[in-house]
Each structure stands twice: as structure tokens, then as C-alpha cells.
Amino acid sequence: MKLRWLGGLRGLRGLARLKLEEALLPPVVALLIALLVGDLLILSFGQSPAAVYRQLLEGTWGNAYGLGQVLYKTTTLAFTGLSVALALRAGLFNIGAESQLAAGGFAAALVGLALPAGLPSLLVLPLYVLAAGGAGAIVGGIPGVLKAKFGAHEVITTIMLNFIVLALLNYLITTRYKVHDTLHTAEIKSGVLPRLADFYSPFHGSAANAVLVLALVIVAATWWFLFRTRAGFELRAVGLQPPAAEYAGVNVGGVWWHAMALAGAIAGIGGLNYVLGYKHYYEEGFSAGAGFLGIAVALVGRSHPVGIVIAAVLFATLSQGGLAVNALVPKQMVDVLQAVVIISMATAVPEVRRVLLAVRREAGSGKREASTAPPNRTPLPFSRSTP
Amino acid sequence: MIAFLAQTLRIAMPYLFASAGGVVSERAGLIGLTLEGYMLIAAFCAALGSYFGGNPWLGVLAGIAGGAAAGLLYGLCCIRYRANQVVVGIAINLFAIGITRFFLRLTFDSSSNSPRLAGFIETGTGFFALVRNPLVWLGVLSLPVVAWVLYKTRFGLRMRAVGEHPIAALSVGVPVQRVRWFAVALSGGLAGLGGAYLVFDQHQFTDQMTAGRGFIALAATIFGRWDPPRVALACLLFAAAETLQIHLQGAQLVPSQFVEMIPYLLTIIALAGVVARAVPPAALGKVYE
Numbered sequence: 001m002k003l004r005w006l007g008g009l010r011g012l013r014g015l016a017r018l019k020l021e022e023a024l025l026p027p028v029v030a031l032l033i034a035l036l037v038g039d040l041l042i043l044s045f046g047q048s049p050a051a052v053y054r055q056l057l058e059g060t061w062g063n064a065y066g067l068g069q070v071l072y073k074t075t076t077l078a079f080t081g082l083s084v085a086l087a088l089r090a091g092l093f094n095i096g097a098e099s100q101l102a103a104g105g106f107a108a109a110l111v112g113l114a115l116p117a118g119l120p121s122l123l124v125l126p127l128y129v130l131a132a133g134g135a136g137a138i139v140g141g142i143p144g145v146l147k148a149k150f151g152a153h154e155v156i157t158t159i160m161l162n163f164i165v166l167a168l169l170n171y172l173i174t175t176r177y178k179v180h181d182t183l184h185t186a187e188i189k190s191g192v193l194p195r196l197a198d199f200y201s202p203f204h205g206s207a208a209n210a211v212l213v214l215a216l217v218i219v220a221a222t223w224w225f226l227f228r229t230r231a232g233f234e235l236r237a238v239g240l241q242p243p244a245a246e247y248a249g250v251n252v253g254g255v256w257w258h259a260m261a262l263a264g265a266i267a268g269i270g271g272l273n274y275v276l277g278y279k280h281y282y283e284e285g286f287s288a289g290a291g292f293l294g295i296a297v298a299l300v301g302r303s304h305p306v307g308i309v310i311a312a313v314l315f316a317t318l319s320q321g322g323l324a325v326n327a328l329v330p331k332q333m334v335d336v337l338q339a340v341v342i343i344s345m346a347t348a349v350p351e352v353r354r355v356l357l358a359v360r361r362e363a364g365s366g367k368r369e370a371s372t373a374p375p376n377r378t379p380l381p382f383s384r385s386t387p
Numbered sequence: 388m389i390a391f392l393a394q395t396l397r398i399a400m401p402y403l404f405a406s407a408g409g410v411v412s413e414r415a416g417l418i419g420l421t422l423e424g425y426m427l428i429a430a431f432c433a434a435l436g437s438y439f440g441g442n443p444w445l446g447v448l449a450g451i452a453g454g455a456a457a458g459l460l461y462g463l464c465c466i467r468y469r470a471n472q473v474v475v476g477i478a479i480n481l482f483a484i485g486i487t488r489f490f491l492r493l494t495f496d497s498s499s500n501s502p503r504l505a506g507f508i509e510t511g512t513g514f515f516a517l518v519r520n521p522l523v524w525l526g527v528l529s530l531p532v533v534a535w536v537l538y539k540t541r542f543g544l545r546m547r548a549v550g551e552h553p554i555a556a557l558s559v560g561v562p563v564q565r566v567r568w569f570a571v572a573l574s575g576g577l578a579g580l581g582g583a584y585l586v587f588d589q590h591q592f593t594d595q596m597t598a599g600r601g602f603i604a605l606a607a608t609i610f611g612r613w614d615p616p617r618v619a620l621a622c623l624l625f626a627a628a629e630t631l632q633i634h635l636q637g638a639q640l641v642p643s644q645f646v647e648m649i650p651y652l653l654t655i656i657a658l659a660g661v662v663a664r665a666v667p668p669a670a671l672g673k674v675y676e
Binding site (some may be wrong): 148150159161330331338346 | 420467485492498605619644654658
């Protein structure tokens, strides 16, 4: 009896270690591959990889301005990454973060233009969050409803909706809201948020602002929602095994569209980083691929709020680092590296699990203990393809 | 009228090539999110081939090779290593944008475009210029050929089986993985022809020149319900809408942004099944082990 209990404990420990290896190995492999590809690209341009990587680090983490820019980009990526990850936890792919982000920013700008000048930030901030989140929730919720009601595949509908929403915003901007000769709205006068430079002057010139704090709050709230509430539990249950969740009495369709709306809302609130914290107006194209990088952030962060913050910092560093090394090699190098990280990460996740399981099985076959038997293959969100 | 048809065909051409690739890929069970990336990489390779080879046919070959290589990369990740197709698909598109920009700087020392390329026809965009372009003939034939392969050949039957039910296909002796490998390479090559066409039509490579055409081709593939004749009609329909918009630009009847939305809106409506539900191949996107 006692022995069996001990065996069970060992099995649990083994499972925990396996999970940790499974979570940490793929990002390491992906980064190594990206580094290798980076070396090749740098060498093809006739530069020294060491010099370029040093420049990349110095231009991002080596000075306050660079760090501020990294933090600014981290903020947007944390929102979009969290948005993709939340949908992923429900077993859905949100490829629409790009347009949800843009719609959120646009809605916030509209609210800002309607408000009288000079209202205190804390008073109107909830209004902005509601507007941006609401717009994002609509854009994200539509594919969710289409999936729940008609079974339309959310990957395709979110992609198509990206084009539709961005075209609609382009129409609204060019025909109604733009300031002459620009592609942005007039400036917001009410409730804009302070930049980090206002508190600590070496950040001067960098775009990092108080929305960073909002991002961290929402990251924490998402963690609490996912892992500490009933709705979050249901959402994860649907993501892991929809038929089982349905059998247990969960309304799967409802969870689907709620998750998509919530994911859209998070991405939409991300629009505040540019509109309320940085430029104080909506500008055509400000999302600039942050929605798509959100997929990368969610993937590398393993759909966990803490992992997402780390992954957002990583991708923000790469984005900003591109500008830092542009004198040596074309800044597009980092676009390639980001793509390579995603590709090798996606490829490494199922492969690492397979290899780890094989190793486990090999080690287990020598002994007779049940505890060393391979644990059930609990699929992580990204290991399973949605049909 | 002839000018209208000629322009429609001209605009439809990249869609026809790429959606032929889309049908091949999706019918074999691999999501066609990568079409955009295939086209962009192929367009750049075509520019390189014809610039350094001095012959547009070399450019076409380079384009096919570039598209097929991108397809094989997709295959390596998603067939060999069973990675998630959606993630890899999106990443290959990002990769295509980055890598073409990087090598644009490296080879032509420009961040926006390549030097002018002669292509097959020096000037003119009308009907007669169109019929003198051999790629146009290839493009018109691409979907009918795919239809023939898909419905009349053994390989096509196997491809459909692999896309609908890989286990059943395996049980009757179809080499599932090999069929899929062949399908992604073919898909990349076909979309690559679309990229090559684009480069020679515009007489140069420009940064991100595919501008979402791969996604319109994917939309046509879905809207045409993975059936080549219908997909061809969808391509022509989308192109006709664009042509009409260009002709009506002066009249300001419908804002161009709303015309841009048409393919995407129709695809969502088709997927939601309001009129007649579009049902994808059963094993599309599923991992096969």
C-alpha cells in the first residue's frame, strides 16, 4: 500500500518533469535554429554575426531609450499574444487579432474625439477600455458566433474578417475622419496616459507608457480567469476535449463564442497602447503586424500568461533590434528570424514530445514499476490541429 | 467589352494559378494558408531568374522552383514533423515577406523594387498583348488540368482519398505521406506560376507585391467549394468585380474598399452555409500519424 503510494508520487514527479521539459525544450530549440539562420543571413551580407548580435542587444537593452521602445512593443504584443492564447485555450485559432487591435484603437479614438478636453485620465480610462474592448469583442465575436452556430471554421473567417475590417476602417478614415493630407484622426485631448519618460527621464523619446501597467493587470486577470474560475475551467475543458466537456454539461458553442469575443476584447484594448499612450490619435496601419506576431507570442509563451509576457519581451526585443542593426544588415533580417522562430517552434513542439515519450518509454521498459509507464498523452493546445 | 474581359482575365490570372495550387493542397488535406507566401517567394525567384538568366522562361522556371521549395518547407514541417498547419502557414507568409525583402536589399540594393524586367511582352495591356503572353495560356489551362488530374487520374483519386480519409487510404495501400509531399510541391509550383505571372505583368518585383492575392485565391478555393470549375468561376467573379470597380472609379458609385471586401464576404457567407454550405475535405488540417 505504502509502496504503491510512493510509486504514484514518483509518477507525478516524473510527469511534472516531463511537462517542464516539454514546455521549455521547444523554445530553446527554436531559438537555436533562429540563431543559426541569423548567422547565415548575416554572413551572406558580409558582416560578423557577433558584432550584429552585440549591436542588437546594445540597441535594445543597452540604453534607456531602446529599453523604452522594447517595453512599448512588449505592451502591444502582450495584448495580442494573450488574445491568441485565450482563444487557443478554448481550442480555437484567433488569426484576427490584427483587425481586432485596429478596431479597438479606432473605437478609442472615436470616443476620445467625442469627449471634452481636459477630463482626468482615471475618470475616462474605463470609457476607453470599454470602447476598445467592445469593438474588439465585436470583431472577435463574429467568427465565434459563426463557428458556434454554423460550424464555419474560425481560421478562415478570422482571416477574411481581417481584410474586411481593415478595408472598412480604411474607408472610414479616408472619407470621414482623417486630418487633411494624413492618414490619421485628429488628436485626442482628454484622458491621454502619461509616458514612462514622465516618471523617469532617461526614457525620454521612447514610446513606453502607462498602458504597460494595464497590460500587466490584464495578464494577471486572464491568469486568474483561466485557472481560478469556473468559466475558465470550462473554457480549458472545451479546448482539451470538446465532446468530453459537452458530456460534462458545458455549453461548447457558448464557450466558443464567449472565448472569441473575450479574445477580441483583449486584442482591442491593446489598441490603447498606440492611441491613448503614444500618438494620441488613430492612424491607418498602426497595428503593423502585431496581431500576427501575437500568434508567435502565444506559441512561444505556451499559451500561459507568464510565458506570454516573456515571449512578448523576446519578440519586442527582436523587432526593436532590427532597427538597431539596420546599419550593419537590413532590418528585415529580424522579420525572417521571427518567422523562423515560429516555424521551428511549431515543428519542435510535437517532435520534442514524441522524442521525450520515446526516451521515457525506453527507460521505463527496463523496470516493472507502473510509475514509469508513459503518462497519458495530454495534448497541449498547440499539439492538436483544429479541423 | 473585349477590353473589360481582357482586363478581368489579366487580374484573374494570379488567382487562377494560386487557387489551382490551393485546390491541390487542400484536397490532399493541407490548409492553403501558404499560397500568399508561395507566390511572393516565387515572384522574387522569377525576378532573379529572368534578371540574371536574361530569359523570361528561366524566370518562370525559377518561380516554379521557388514556389515548390516553399511548398516543401511547409511539407517538411507539417508532413514530416506533423507541426500545426495554421501556425506554420501563417509563419511561412511572414517568412516570405522578410526573406524577399532581405534578398531584395542584398541583390538589388533596394528596399522597394527590382530593376525593370522585360518579361514576355514589352508593352501594352490590351487583349492582343494578353494573348501573346504564354503564361496567360498556362493560367487558363491550370484549373482544367487540375480538374482532370483530380477526377480522372489515379493520382487524383489518391489525393482526394488522402484529404478525406487518410487511414482508409492507407488501408488500401496508398502511400499517404508521399501523396501529400507531391501535393504540396505541386501546389507551390502552381502558386509559383502565379507569382511569376505577376512579376512579368508588372515588369518588376516590388516589396509585398502579392498584396493579399494569395488569400483571395484561398477565398476562391473555398467559395468554389474545392471543385476546380467552380473555383475558376469564383476567380473570374472576383476579378470581374475588381475590374468593374476600376472602370467605375470615376463615377464614385461604390467605394473601392467595399469592392475589396467582396471575395472575403462571399467566402464567410459560403462557410456559414446561408445559401449552400461549403464543406471542406474531411481530413483538412488534421495531423496524420
